[in-house]
Amino acid sequence: MKPMGPLPPEFASQAGSLTIGGRSADEWVADHGSPVFVYDPSIVAARVARFRAAMPGIDLHYAMKANPLPAFLAAVSPLMDGLDVASAGELATALRVKPAGAISFAGPGKRDDELTAAITAGATLNVESEGEATRALAIGDALGITPRLAVRVNPDIELRGSGMKMGGRASPFGVDAERAAALIRRIVAAGADWRGLHIFAGSQALDTAAIVETQAATLALAARLTEEAGAMPPLVNLGGGFGVPYFSGDTPVDVERIGAALAAGIAESPLRTRHAIELGRWLVAEAGVYLTRVVDRKESRGETFLVVDGGLHHQLAASGNFGTVVRRNYPLAVADRIGALADDVVSVVGCLCTPLDRLGDRVALPRADVGDVIAVFLAGAYGATASPGGFLGHAPAGEVVA
Numbered sequence: 001m002k003p004m005g006p007l008p009p010e011f012a013s014q015a016g017s018l019t020i021g022g023r024s025a026d027e028w029v030a031d032h033g034s035p036v037f038v039y040d041p042s043i044v045a046a047r048v049a050r051f052r053a054a055m056p057g058i059d060l061h062y063a064m065k066a067n068p069l070p071a072f073l074a075a076v077s078p079l080m081d082g083l084d085v086a087s088a089g090e091l092a093t094a095l096r097v098k099p100a101g102a103i104s105f106a107g108p109g110k111r112d113d114e115l116t117a118a119i120t121a122g123a124t125l126n127v128e129s130e131g132e133a134t135r136a137l138a139i140g141d142a143l144g145i146t147p148r149l150a151v152r153v154n155p156d157i158e159l160r161g162s163g164m165k166m167g168g169r170a171s172p173f174g175v176d177a178e179r180a181a182a183l184i185r186r187i188v189a190a191g192a193d194w195r196g197l198h199i200f201a202g203s204q205a206l207d208t209a210a211i212v213e214t215q216a217a218t219l220a221l222a223a224r225l226t227e228e229a230g231a232m233p234p235l236v237n238l239g240g241g242f243g244v245p246y247f248s249g250d251t252p253v254d255v256e257r258i259g260a261a262l263a264a265g266i267a268e269s270p271l272r273t274r275h276a277i278e279l280g281r282w283l284v285a286e287a288g289v290y291l292t293r294v295v296d297r298k299e300s301r302g303e304t305f306l307v308v309d310g311g312l313h314h315q316l317a318a319s320g321n322f323g324t325v326v327r328r329n330y331p332l333a334v335a336d337r338i339g340a341l342a343d344d345v346v347s348v349v350g351c352l353c354t355p356l357d358r359l360g361d362r363v364a365l366p367r368a369d370v371g372d373v374i375a376v377f378l379a380g381a382y383g384a385t386a387s388p389g390g391f392l393g394h395a396p397a398g399e400v401v402a
């Protein structure tokens with residue numbers, strides 16, 4: 001038997017039938033079919049409330065690539081101060097729910113038509129290179145629109161213990177810290193609308209002390225760059241990187257401790273400006289559940305397999321093939337037996353014809369048979385849109401907002 005990660009608190013406290021947004025998993029599947037992702041915005045609202053209490057005065061941005069479903073975005077975006085987008089497609093979706101002044105566009109390889117769309121709309125471009133800044137300024141000139149430009153900095157800081165390191169090394173993201181001041185001076189001299197700094201050092205960090213340390217170093221870097229460039233940033237986006245516990249032994253981030261340290265750091269910083277934190281998975285991962293029905297229960301050489309009608313084509317991350325080195329089990333449950341005795345050891349496999357398609361590897365669950373629904377938790381971020389939906393030609397999963 002291998003351990004599973006912890007159920008998110010809203011579900012761990014339940015017993016019997018799993019309820020998502022006031023309705024049972026069986027009802028969601030009856031109405032919307034299987035497999036289906038169900039997203040509960042009230043869980044996002046609870047995370048936002050916790051953030052607001054822990055970090056008064058800090059802007060909260062949502063990195064919408066974590067979950068860009070338009071209906072979900074419409075439900076949660078009023079809770080956010082800003083949206084961070086990473087393509088012209090996300091920009092178009094974001095503009096339906098937020099004013100352009102609250103949208104920033106990061107990401108390497110922005111094409112001229114994407115720069116044009118952002119400048120025309122009035123969204124902020126977080127420029128990732130000197131070349132991109134040059135193109136954005138030229139496009140602004142040609143359009144007769146002053147572009148809103150921020151500089152994304154590739155920091156000389158690494159977020160210790162983060163699942164995905166984004167700083168401290170050669171990177172396609174951002175301008176190296178040692179060249180950022182010169183670029184800021186050029187942007188200001190060119191007459192662009194200077195929007196500030198974007199410094200993102202990593203993702204999926206669970207080590208609170210490491211996050212505190214990184215934020216302190218980020219504040220110091222922002223102050224240094226401001227002094228070197230001689231231009232006050234209207235906004236310093238400190239990145240985020242708060243992780244969620246996916247696996248056995250993972251512990252949640254202590255947001256209150258981060259907030260206290262950040263408030264102290266800002267009080268000591270020479271910068272008199274606004275600060276933002278941008279988060280994706282911490283806000284939305286726990287709000288989503290992927291429901292998939294058991295199609296077959298079979299034995300092979302002493303192992304029991306529950307074969308479900310979903311798989312990695314919908315929820316790649318749970319199969320261990322999205323950003324993890326070692327495959328470990330996401331939290332799973334038999335949807336109508338939450339809290340029941342887990343006296344069966346099974347492997348939950350998807351319907352794809354590849355051994356990679358394993359959603360649970362020798363996990364302990366209450367006994368489940370054909371027709372039962374398996375719940376895969378932590379499916380609210382990097383699920384449907386971060387999975388290879390075209391692989392093997394199965395239908396897409398449903399996605400519903402509770």
Ligand SMILES: *Cc1c(COP(=O)(O)O)cnc(C)c1O
Nearest residue numbers: 063066200203204241279280281
């Ligand atoms: C993806 C991304 C995020 C969100 O990361 P999470 O791990 O989902 O919080 C934030 N900022 C930038 C620049 C990103 O690319």
